[in-house]
Amino acid sequence: MLKVTGLRKTYRSGAREVEALRDLTFTVENGELVCLVGPSGCGKTTLLRCIAGLLDPSGGTISLDGQPVQGPPPGLAMVFQEYGRSLFPWMTVRDNVELPLKQKKLPAARRASLVSSALSAVGLEGTESAYPWQLSGGMQQRVAIARAVAYEPSTLLMDEPFAAVDAQTRADLEDLVRALWQRLNVTVLFITHDIDEAVYLGQRVIMLSSSPTVVQDEITVDLPASRDQLHTRADARFTELRTHVYEQIQAAKRGAQSTVDS
Amino acid sequence: MTKRLGNPVLLGLAGLAGLLLLVEALPRLGLVNDAYLPPTSRIATALFDELATAEFWRAVGDTLTGWAIGLAIAVTAGVVVGIVVGAIPVLRAATASTVEFLRPIPSVALIPLAVLLYGTDLGSVLLLVVYAAFWQVLVQVLYGVADVDPVADETARSFRFGTWARVRHVLWPTALPYVFTGVRLAASVALVLAVTAELVIGAPGLGKSIAVAQSSGAVPVMYALVAVTGLLGVAINLAARVFERRTLAWHQSVRGEIPA
């Protein structure tokens, strides 16, 4: 279980201070798929970097399965927002996916089978010996996902992974994430600023306010577990939920506006 | 597409041919005294005579030995120091001004020290070569280390790479193109310093041969040897570039250049 309590983060560089996160408290149960939505700049990436142990919070605590997060915790993988820069251009696709497994000291045969099954899960068979920069943006994103999946994490953090791909690829990747989540029984925290995407993917949606950032609201997505792009999105309940999320986010913006005005 | 002004290689060769012709013509026309500048043909003859002697090849060997050992020491030290200093921000800040102070000291200013320590031995040459070449490598490696993409590094950290793995798989590949540039620059500087040391201190090598030719009045031989040092410099630079291009195919492509 991922438990975030009273999380606060203020960036300091010289005299400049940016309060990225004011007070965040939420939990994600094991095996759950939770989406986090929030306006651009509200601190979503900051939150994930804190959870991944890459950044020290200014206050509050984060624990993963009861263990406080101090450095990057074992069994956690993160798909970065800047996926292009998170792949190593000097390595082939295969080596990129395999390298974290080598660091985990898995035997070669096991590594090979994990790499090939992860790449085929994201539909990238045959690109093993290509370099990342020889692939399209959407393909690079899938390599980054494959690398995280091959790692067999128990917790998977995804930071707006589909922001830069076309609508069709995006729909395919959304279904891919749901399929992988159902198959691998992994805890997923998925960040997006797309409300439809959050409702379509998640079991739960956590809404963040705009800066100063707090948890604005939280809803359970009571849609059936098997979802598909056509029918789920046309469902009346889906529309209701997305309207609710939309209203909350608007309210958050107004709230922020009135604090600025006063 | 830009209009090409003819083949650059051909143009370069034409320029070189022009220079050789000029050097041939000037003394023959009596415009310069051929005791100071013999015509190309006489320099060429002297060069071919030299090529047949064992001393010449020994001198080339001595120069290249000093160059290679000095360069190897400078590159190793520059890379190790550069990575350690570059990767530790405190060290980097603490050494920045010292580097800026030591770097501009011309290596030749260390000649008295070199003579004091090593006389006319290889050690003198090495001291000068290493001092000059080290900074070239160090500065480039520092740039390279600073160029590490924070996202790539965070990726490595998030997958729990240890320090060594991060150096090996993230820092080193990022810095490698800079290392190559540093080595290429250092290789040229090292040759200059090797020849200078031989010339001034009298350590065995091409530089000393040039000095000997000059003092014994063998002017065409002196010019021939000078030409040989130039050719060595060109060869070293070309070899470094070819090697760089072969090894860094990915880098050229990332930068959107067309690998030749």
Ligand SMILES: Nc1ncnc2c1ncn2[C@@H]1O[C@H](COP(=O)(O)OP(=O)(O)OP(=O)(O)O)[C@@H](O)[C@H]1O
């Ligand atoms: N390294 C940093 N130093 C200083 N300020 C930072 C740093 N990183 C982020 N910030 C600031 O923190 C705030 C939140 O940034 P963050 O990247 O977490 O937002 P985000 O919600 O991920 O935005 P987006 O949806 O655009 O990706 C912003 O105001 C940003 O300027």
Ligand SMILES: [Mg+2]
């Ligand atoms: Mg972000």
